[in-house]
Amino acid sequence: MKRFVGFIKKEFYHIFRDRRSLFILFGMPIAQIMLFGFAITNEINNVDIAILDHSKDVTTQEIINKIASSKYFSIKQLIQNEAEIEAVFKKGKVKAVLIFEKDFSKNLTKENNATIQIITDATDPNTANTISNYTNSILQKYQQEINKNIKIPYQIIPKTRMVYNPELKSVFMFVPGVMTIILMLVSAMMTSISITREKELGTMEILLVSPLKPFQVIVGKVVPYIFLSVINAIVIVLLSIFIFKMPVQGSLFLLGIESILFIITSLSLGILISTVSATQQTAMMISLMGLMLPTILLSGFIFPISSMPLPLQVISNIIPAKWFIIILKGIMLKGVGLTFIWKETLILAGMTLFFIVLSIKKYKIRLE
CATH class of the missing domain: 3.40.1710.10 (abc type-2 transporter like domain)
Structure with missing residues (x-):
């Protein structure tokens, strides 16, 4: 019995020494209840x-x-x-x-x-x-x-x-949001897991000492996901047009360019997640809890951002999905051109540059 009690004590010590475990146990539930409590509302304010x-x-x-x-x-x-x-x-x-x-x-x-x-x-x-x-x-x-x-x-x-939607079809609201979430899933989460897998197995260092430069290795890892995400975006747009009868009032070319920009933004975010994750499990947890929930709740996909408390409105500005949903609705439903969405486009481009620079810096620090 003493051995069993000693084993339990040891497990408690391991949990309390591991700050990540403590954060998952206590931090995540608090963060989620705060997000759900304040973000999910049918009321409107301001x-x-x-x-x-x-x-x-x-x-x-x-x-x-x-x-x-x-x-x-x-x-x-x-x-x-x-x-x-x-x-x-x-x-x-x-x-x-x-x-x-x-x-x-x-x-x-x-x-x-x-x-x-x-x-x-x-x-x-x-x-x-x-x-x-x-x-x-x-x-x-x-x-x-x-x-x-x-x-x-x-x-x-x-x-x-x-x-812009006189029949009040809910699909006009959900298609841009679902497209955003799917592209974020495929791009950010899968990229972070793919690179973290190499690090976890010890093969990333082998790749980086090969004749290829570190930047070339990273680009080589993410290019397939750009291709897959573009196919996903095309399939979603085609389904929305031919199955759900959603109009595309604006330029298809501009829609494609903006989608590729968001895909690259998501990929760069996935790379950044991989730099701070030692294992695939950690990368998955960060992607799902730290990325997917804010994307759904704070992007304006379902709940209006203006009705949320001011701190959440400020936080929503760092969510890439918020700006992409504005772009999608503008092009698809309102038929706007770059003149009306240039600010959102610049914000996504700035985020992409920031994530890439920070990721390169992190990789150098970690692997040199």
Whole structure:
């Protein structure tokens, strides 16, 4: 019995000495519950909207103030005419435009009704529906306030129009997200495991002392995954077009170039993971827990980033998938060109360069 107790004590000592095991045991559950608790929500908060006020009277200003004072919306822009609406949506930040008709206050008092048009970006159908419902709720509350002492009640009539996805097909939201996750899986995780396998078996050092330069060895390891990931991207796009009837409004050539850029970004991230992982198991754990969960939760794939707490919104900026999903939705659903997605493209290119430089530095330190 004493030997058995001694064996148990030894196992405890091993666990407590291994910081990685402790992190997996205690750190991962805490991180996951925090992510799931704060990121998964059907509510919206601080969603950017634009206002087109044709009337510019006291009543419209009161309604605008009501909307601005709610926690749900943030008025990003005041536009002057309908021609600006499409450009505002294509930039990607504004999720809805509220249009007040001309002589709004006059129509409300004389005819007892006035119209507000709510135009939402339906590339994310769930968010579009929620925005419409929240706006209607604010308008109904305002109506109740102004109709307290009026015999013939005033009626504000909201008219909702969804753009880019008028039928609210959920597949339009899921295809870009699934494409991003699959490319991340094949590129980052498989690359990190492939290189870590060589290190674990002791063959990486043999490769690096061969006539090939270290950089050539690394490139040779990742090129097959570029090829496989490109095939995956083509298959996903073809399935989405012919099976799910998803439109590609923009340039297929630009879509291909952006997909290759994201694949290279993911591959460089996989190489970086391999530099800090001694075993395949560790690389797999980092890829799944440290990469896949943030990709799903913090990329805007399912849950709107603007509704998350500020710290998570800041963290989401270092998730490559966030920027690629914006690019995909822009090209496929909005038909935008490089003029509207150049910032996201530069961010992905910058991340790729950073990961590659850091990986090369790590490999030199580890293997020299």
